[in-house]
Amino acid sequence: MYKLMVLALFALLLPATAMATIDSGGQAFKPDKGLDLTASFGEQRTAINKALSDGETYSELQPADLRVVQDSLGRISTLLGDAQTIDQMSPDAKVELFNEQEKVNTLLVQAHKDSRMICRREKPTGSHRPTTLCLTVAERRRQREAANDFFRYNPRAEGPNNQSF
Template structure:
């Protein structure tokens, strides 16, 4: 069993850097860090649009938030029109670009964290066969909150109270 697990891990090792970052034209966009305007904006914009479309990287982002991110990317693109970097822009435009960048990062970074899939082995009651249960962080949170609310608002569901 140990050798099988080790061989599977070693087989996927060459793909680990491709999974950890999205590489686009030499500039790396990392979803956990968000948009960084010290690097090429157009390359990062392409990587963000691709990540939003793949349905996995930002699977927990709301459609309204996706529209906000896309419109903010468009505004930054318009503000950077003709400039090689942010330092060449007037102060007022720099502030607008910074605000759009923060809006994007405030939506993308938590959505990426909530979209992370976690798999756990679970052995159902009455069975000797464990199964894998894979859920995103947000799905786990919703399930936990739903169970807490169920027992909070349905006190009899906890079971009978036995006086001794």
């Protein structure tokens, strides 16, 4: 009886959550999910361009990748043309459309993940006063890799345990 009630409740809530995902307050585009061609492409393209220009959502997107995204969005617009749905397109056009969509999604989703800001309270060396240090995920990764490279290519600069500076 309990399982039946849970399944019924789940069946009732499933369409509501699907509707919320497709259209969130008039904006069909979600930066963490990428481009979805089952929704309105025009609205999504406008939302992508707005997110690209805000300097925050995709702050880690490289200029070359930005050009690739803009070119792919233009090709998607051309491929869609006057077609009302994807089903009305030829199989070759569908394949090309899918490839362009994947290219856009790969670049935008990764840039969105890398652009996430993380703040930490840290005590600088020689001070007892903590400060707040805010860096993006990509900036933290670059700092970590630079530190690893420094110790890898400078064997004399070991660490506090060996004290051979």
